[in-house]
Amino acid sequence: MSFDAITNWWQGNERMIALLMDALGQTLTMVFASGFMGFVIGIPIGVLLHLSKKGGLLHNHLLNKVLGIVVNIGRSIPFIILLVAVIPFTRFVVGTTIGTAAAVVPLTIGAIPFIARLVEGALLEVPSGLVEAAQAMGAKPQQIITKVLLPEALPGIINAVTITLVTLVGYSAMAGTVGGGGLGDVGIRYGYQRFDGTVMMITVVILVIMVQLIQSIGDHLVKRVDHR
Amino acid sequence: MIQIKQVNKVFYQGQLEIHALSDIDLNIAQGTIFGVIGSSGAGKSTLIRCVNLLERPTSGNIIIDGIDLTQLSNKQLTLTRRKIGMIFQHFNLLSSRTVFDNVALPLELASTSKAAIKEKVNSLLALVGLSDKTDTYPANLSGGQKQRVAIARALASDPKVLLCDEATSALDPATTQSILELLLKINQELNITILLITHEMAVVKGICEEVAIIGDGKLVEKGSVGDIFAHPKTQLARQFIRSTLDLSIPADYQSRLVTEKAENSFPLIRLEFTGSSVDAPLITQLSRKFEVDISILSSNMDYVGGVKFGLMLAEFFGSEQAIQQAITFLKEHKVEIEVLGYVV
Numbered sequence: 001m002s003f004d005a006i007t008n009w010w011q012g013n014e015r016m017i018a019l020l021m022d023a024l025g026q027t028l029t030m031v032f033a034s035g036f037m038g039f040v041i042g043i044p045i046g047v048l049l050h051l052s053k054k055g056g057l058l059h060n061h062l063l064n065k066v067l068g069i070v071v072n073i074g075r076s077i078p079f080i081i082l083l084v085a086v087i088p089f090t091r092f093v094v095g096t097t098i099g100t101a102a103a104v105v106p107l108t109i110g111a112i113p114f115i116a117r118l119v120e121g122a123l124l125e126v127p128s129g130l131v132e133a134a135q136a137m138g139a140k141p142q143q144i145i146t147k148v149l150l151p152e153a154l155p156g157i158i159n160a161v162t163i164t165l166v167t168l169v170g171y172s173a174m175a176g177t178v179g180g181g182g183l184g185d186v187g188i189r190y191g192y193q194r195f196d197g198t199v200m201m202i203t204v205v206i207l208v209i210m211v212q213l214i215q216s217i218g219d220h221l222v223k224r225v226d227h228r
Numbered sequence: 229m230i231q232i233k234q235v236n237k238v239f240y241q242g243q244l245e246i247h248a249l250s251d252i253d254l255n256i257a258q259g260t261i262f263g264v265i266g267s268s269g270a271g272k273s274t275l276i277r278c279v280n281l282l283e284r285p286t287s288g289n290i291i292i293d294g295i296d297l298t299q300l301s302n303k304q305l306t307l308t309r310r311k312i313g314m315i316f317q318h319f320n321l322l323s324s325r326t327v328f329d330n331v332a333l334p335l336e337l338a339s340t341s342k343a344a345i346k347e348k349v350n351s352l353l354a355l356v357g358l359s360d361k362t363d364t365y366p367a368n369l370s371g372g373q374k375q376r377v378a379i380a381r382a383l384a385s386d387p388k389v390l391l392c393d394e395a396t397s398a399l400d401p402a403t404t405q406s407i408l409e410l411l412l413k414i415n416q417e418l419n420i421t422i423l424l425i426t427h428e429m430a431v432v433k434g435i436c437e438e439v440a441i442i443g444d445g446k447l448v449e450k451g452s453v454g455d456i457f458a459h460p461k462t463q464l465a466r467q468f469i470r471s472t473l474d475l476s477i478p479a480d481y482q483s484r485l486v487t488e489k490a491e492n493s494f495p496l497i498r499l500e501f502t503g504s505s506v507d508a509p510l511i512t513q514l515s516r517k518f519e520v521d522i523s524i525l526s527s528n529m530d531y532v533g534g535v536k537f538g539l540m541l542a543e544f545f546g547s548e549q550a551i552q553q554a555i556t557f558l559k560e561h562k563v564e565i566e567v568l569g570y571v572v
Contacts, residue, residue, distance in 0.1 A: 129320040134333075137334045137337065137382070138306050143337055152322060
């Protein structure tokens with residue numbers, strides 16, 4: 001399967017190209033929509049996990065334990081099982097259980113605990129002295145979170161965003177199971193089931209480029225905000 | 229200004245009770261620079277953290293400017309802390325903010341207007357001598373510069389009290405000196421009461437008017453710096469004073485030193501001058517009166533709060549009887565004598 005084969009194939013397969021373009025759009029939708037919502041919900045949970053720890057700003061043993069267990073359960077369920085397990089919830093949220101929008105729901109649910117743990121880790125790297133200094137200068141807890149903890153953990157949080165998006169690219173390949181479409185789905189149906197090696201190759205190449213791009217942009221942003 | 233009343237702090241390590249502070253009483257007057265000195269683990273850090281309740285005392289009261297902090301609700305405490313500045317050994321600057329934004333932080337917390345923040349921060353940076361570093365990130369500053377930013381930040385909310393938690397311990401001697409000068413200037417120009425803790429007597433000697441010595445969680449001695457240096461009552465106080473002098477026996481002398489008097493050997497004597505020593509030219513009087521020759525090995529004399537004090541290492545040459553008389557003479561004049569051994 002040389003590169004020439006791909007270019008020749010590309011010229012003679014307009015319908016397949018349209019299909020791939022559609023699939024690319026679906027993958028991007030799934031990754032970024034679920035990534036976005038995952039962060040909207042996951043970051044506060046990560047912050048809460050950090051703050052409720054022993055010696056934390058809002059120390060609460062029970063809350064910390066419960067959150068920790070819920071997050072661990074979320075992270076231990078294989079994504080392919082989660083995908084079908086949450087079908088009733090998906091129907092409740094988007095009204096249907098098939099299609100790209102339907103795939104976003106389990107992807108988001110899968111991403112939340114992942115993000116929460118990564119954000120918790122990023123916050124852990126903020127020296128406790130900074131929180132203490134903020135307390136000493138009369139910062140309210142909410143001010144400590146928004147003005148000290150989150151800005152200081154920003155490089156780590158951006159890193160968490162990058163890792164999560166890359167992971168979601170991988171997860172989204174399984175979304176075909178519920179008719180979510182996307183590049184992974186095309187790869188399986190056309191490449192694997194119809195023995196079309198070229199299509200398989202193209203989808204893999206596009207996914208590789210996508211992951212590389214996400215990682216490079218993420219690294220670049222970390223470098224820009226990191227003044228440590 | 230700051231009253232520390234019967235403060236106790238107990239930490240629990242499993243079943244073990246650790247008394248970090250026991251019955252500490254201190255009264256710090258408005259406008260003074262008060263030093264608390266102690267070795268590491270003595271509880272001095274716990275003490276200063278109790279003053280703004282970063283550490284809540286197990287019992288006792290902290291009264292600052294008439295307000296008993298231990299009686300306040302969390303909300304009130306947060307607001308009261310805005311009038312208590314604090315600086316730290318490791319500066320604790322936010323790495324994500326520039327010098328300007330670090331100093332602006334306390335003002336942002338109090339919802340000050342942008343224009344007022346700009347004016348205040350610029351005047352503070354001028355005060356600490358960092359006007360040219362406005363847009364620099366802390367990572368690109370030296371230790372001394374970082375502490376200056378931290379001082380400017382602590383002063384941003386016009387505090388009445390400044391707490392310094394080992395503020396110079398991470399700095400080299402020259403930088404320490406410049407930071408101490410800055411603290412003195414702040415104390416004089418802004419009339420801010422400063423409570424500083426340190427393990428270096430040199431810091432206390434440099435800028436403090438009053439000092440308290442704590443050891444093992446207990447207040448051992450307190451008084452004006454001159455008094456403590458002149459008449460240290462406790463062993464601990466004496467140790468700290470000696471630490472500022474640092475007089476050790478040179479290695480080659482040490483190797484020739486024996487504990488028993490031998491043929492042709494002469495005593496190596498440590499003379500300790502304190503505030504109560506008679507202020508007279510004792511050494512030259514000694515050699516005229518008693519037929520002894522004195523060879524000074526090293527000497528470190530200092531002058532603090534109107535008092536001369538210091539240590540001297542000297543070899544005394546002469547007959548055994550003359551040396552004995554000389555020692556008696558010195559003791560009569562309140563010089564503390566210790567015969568360290570005999571040099572062969």
